[in-house]
Amino acid sequence: MQETHTITLPDVTPELRQQLFAYVLQLADTSLILAHRLSEWCGHSPILEQDLAMANISLDLLGEARSYYQYAAELEGQGRTEDDLAYLRAAVEYRNPLLVEQPNGDFAHTVVRQFLYDAFHYHLLVQLQAGPDRQLAAIAEKSVKEAAYHVKWSAEWIIRLGDGTAESRRRVEAAIGALWRYSGELTTPTATEQALQAAGFLPDYAALQQQIDAHVARVFEEATLTLPQGVFMQKGGKAGRHSEHLGYLLAELQYLQRAYPGLKW
Amino acid sequence: METAELTQEEQFQTRIDADVRIEPKDWMPEAYRKTLIRQISQHAHSEIVGMLPEGNWITRAPSLKRKAILLAKVQDEAGHGLYLYSAAETLGASRDQLLADLHSGKAKYSSIFNYPTLSWADMGTIGWLVDGAAILNQVPLCRTSYGPYARAMVRVCKEESFHQRQGFEIMQTLCEGAPAQKAMAQDALNRWWWPTLMMFGPKDADSPNTEQSMKWRIKRFTNDELRQKFVDMMVPQAEFLGLTVPDAQLQWNEQKQGYDFGDVDWAEFWDVVKGNGPCSRERVQARVDAWNEGAWVREAALAHAEKRKQRAETAAA
Numbered sequence: 281m282q283e284t285h286t287i288t289l290p291d292v293t294p295e296l297r298q299q300l301f302a303y304v305l306q307l308a309d310t311s312l313i314l315a316h317r318l319s320e321w322c323g324h325s326p327i328l329e330q331d332l333a334m335a336n337i338s339l340d341l342l343g344e345a346r347s348y349y350q351y352a353a354e355l356e357g358q359g360r361t362e363d364d365l366a367y368l369r370a371a372v373e374y375r376n377p378l379l380v381e382q383p384n385g386d387f388a389h390t391v392v393r394q395f396l397y398d399a400f401h402y403h404l405l406v407q408l409q410a411g412p413d414r415q416l417a418a419i420a421e422k423s424v425k426e427a428a429y430h431v432k433w434s435a436e437w438i439i440r441l442g443d444g445t446a447e448s449r450r451r452v453e454a455a456i457g458a459l460w461r462y463s464g465e466l467t468t469p470t471a472t473e474q475a476l477q478a479a480g481f482l483p484d485y486a487a488l489q490q491q492i493d494a495h496v497a498r499v500f501e502e503a504t505l506t507l508p509q510g511v512f513m514q515k516g517g518k519a520g521r522h523s524e525h526l527g528y529l530l531a532e533l534q535y536l537q538r539a540y541p542g543l544k545w
Numbered sequence: 546m547e548t549a550e551l552t553q554e555e556q557f558q559t560r561i562d563a564d565v566r567i568e569p570k571d572w573m574p575e576a577y578r579k580t581l582i583r584q585i586s587q588h589a590h591s592e593i594v595g596m597l598p599e600g601n602w603i604t605r606a607p608s609l610k611r612k613a614i615l616l617a618k619v620q621d622e623a624g625h626g627l628y629l630y631s632a633a634e635t636l637g638a639s640r641d642q643l644l645a646d647l648h649s650g651k652a653k654y655s656s657i658f659n660y661p662t663l664s665w666a667d668m669g670t671i672g673w674l675v676d677g678a679a680i681l682n683q684v685p686l687c688r689t690s691y692g693p694y695a696r697a698m699v700r701v702c703k704e705e706s707f708h709q710r711q712g713f714e715i716m717q718t719l720c721e722g723a724p725a726q727k728a729m730a731q732d733a734l735n736r737w738w739w740p741t742l743m744m745f746g747p748k749d750a751d752s753p754n755t756e757q758s759m760k761w762r763i764k765r766f767t768n769d770e771l772r773q774k775f776v777d778m779m780v781p782q783a784e785f786l787g788l789t790v791p792d793a794q795l796q797w798n799e800q801k802q803g804y805d806f807g808d809v810d811w812a813e814f815w816d817v818v819k820g821n822g823p824c825s826r827e828r829v830q831a832r833v834d835a836w837n838e839g840a841w842v843r844e845a846a847l848a849h850a851e852k853r854k855q856r857a858e859t860a861a862a
Contacts, residue, residue, distance in 0.1 A: 312609075319612075322600035322619050324831065326839020328593065328626055335620040339613060346609050363608045387842045443852060444845025451841065536607035536665055543723050545607040545665070545715075 296479060300413065301355040302472045303482070305365065306375035306518060308348030312366055313526070314380040314397060315341035316533060318390070326387055333433055337394070340426040347419045354415075367537035371526045378517040379462035381526045385455065388441055388448070392455040395434035395499070400466040402427040403491045407483035416481075435499040442503025449505075456508060464513025467492070473518075561762050566692040569635040577761055580754065581691050582636050583652075584763065586643040589629035590654035592622045594647075594828050598662045599671060607665055614711055615668060621704045628697040635693045648833045650820060657744050659822025666719055666726075666733035672712015674734075674741045674779065680705050681775050682745065685765035713782070720786045727787070734783065735791045743814045745772040751811075777803045 292300070318338035325331040349362035379397055384390045405427050408420035441452040467485040469477060476482045500507050516522065536545075553572055560567065567573055596619050603619065606612035630640045646652035657675055662668070683705065686698040719730040746752055746768040758764040766774075776795075783790050794807035817825065 316604055319600075319603045319616055322603055322616075323593070323596035324835045326835065326842035328623055328630075330839075330842075331596070332620060332623045332627070335616055335623065339616045339620065342609065342613050342616065346613070349609070366609055367607075387839065440846050440849040441842075444849040445841070447841045448845030448848075532604050535605060540607075540723070540725060543726060544718055545611055545722075 311345035388451040398431035465515035592626035669715030690762040
């Protein structure tokens with residue numbers, strides 16, 4: 281990443297502005313969809329303390345999504361609002377990676393999905409807060425504190441489940457088996473991400489991958505879990521090619537705005 | 546022996562009458578302890594069962610701002626549940642036992658949460674009316690005679706007042722919005738008005754616990770007194786919103802400086818209390834399922850904690 285220097289939006293080329301818009305939207309979609317999944321646990325988790333924890337993480341991610349959507353709307357400059365972007369785009373226009381739209385499954389699936397995302401998210405935000413885009417850096421600076429809490433929570437649960445009972449180990453291994461194949465997309469750059477990397481706006485994902493791998497390996501070792509090797513990595517979400525789950529999720533999320541368009545709530 | 550016990554009981558009542566707070570290590574009549582465990586746990590259960598009807602709309606909230614507010618509110622409710630279970634535990638009850646009683650249907654929770662949330666306006670109505678009723682019930686409990694309960698209620702009431710304002714704001718936005726939104730608000734009021742009046746409990750004449758609870762200063766007002774206060778407070782707010790309260794008998798009474806209002810459908814009230822409300826089965830089942838399906842998670846956490854402890858002991862040896 282380049283030396284930190286503050287840019288103001290009018291200075292960037294229209295092309296770069298378009299790329300930043302696409303990228304910030306991708307971050308916004310990612311946070312929103314994961315927040316949505318976590319919020320589905322509300323009132324249904326294994327113990328009250330975890331209801332609180334998951335609602336808390338969901339709320340952090342939702343707050344982050346709102347900041348990104350607001351900034352994306354500003355970058356786009358077409359007068360759209362955070363709600364237009366969240367509620368009035370179809371599944372093929374959503375840019376979240378496949379991992380975050382995966383169903384909650386049992387608690388182990390939710391924890392594994394969360395940990396794989398948190399490990400990426402935390403290290404990404406550490407880098408983004410030092411980036412040249414002042415607004416993006418400011419959002420990252422606020423969010424990284426929350427992400428540090430999230431990754432602590434999910435890592436602790438990976439350890440508890442891995443090094444808990446035979447049943448919890450069986451379940452967490454099954455969840456890793458189901459979800460690991462979605463982890464590679466997080467650090468596989470799209471054309472937009474490559475362009476932003478070349479322009480110094482995004483970190484080098486290969487270096488980021490090393491930090492994530494080290495973090496995951498540390499936690500898996502403490503959890504006495506084996507790191508999967510040579511898994512084929514699915515991708516497509518960041519290009520708008522999603523799993524079949526996203527359509528249902530958006531049908532639920534968007535229904536009121538779709539049924540009563542253009543109103544204040 | 547008997548005279549000694551009587552003296553203890555008299556001393557206890559003297560402290561109550563002097564508004565001295567009772568604390569966990571103080572002597573208290575067994576019936577006082579039991580009444581409080583019942584009331585506080587019922588209150589705690591209401592908080593966690595109450596997460597379900599509102600949680601039902603988190604994934605469908607119509608704007609990101611409303612979604613965030615609702616999520617924060619439901620999170621607060623889980624927190625209230627935690628304070629209240631802790632307060633009940635100071636009386637010697639165990640949280641696991643209290644939950645087992647909820648799951649078996651032995652313990653009750655507020656009848657209001659057995660009604661379904663059918664539209665977004667229900668989120669406004671629950672905040673405005675249901676939390677409004679809860680506040681009227683709970684503010685006097687900040688001065689209730691049992692210290693841990695009173696202190697828990699101070700925190701709960703602050704957050705509840707905030708939720709209530711947010712609920713009213715949802716209603717105001719709907720009522721100032723499109724005709725379809727206003728109709729949604731009116732429909733929600735029509736469905737929730739009477740169930741909210743039922744939250745204050747049976748009529749004083751049919752409330753067997755009231756007299757003793759007032760003598761012990763667990764309760765400070767009767768059910769009917771609070772219900773009257775609620776109606777007097779809410780009718781002007783409904784008028785401000787341009788909504789109609791679904792009660793043909795509702796009328797201002799100049800002489801008593803309060804509203805006269807129609808009678809609650811007590812048959813429905815008792816049906817709901819007995820577990821035959823529209824969502825009674827679903828609510829309890831959701832809690833039972835969460836508990837049962839989460840058993841392996843709680844067992845894993847315990848097993849891991851035990852392993853850690855043993856490793857630490859081995860390392861220390």
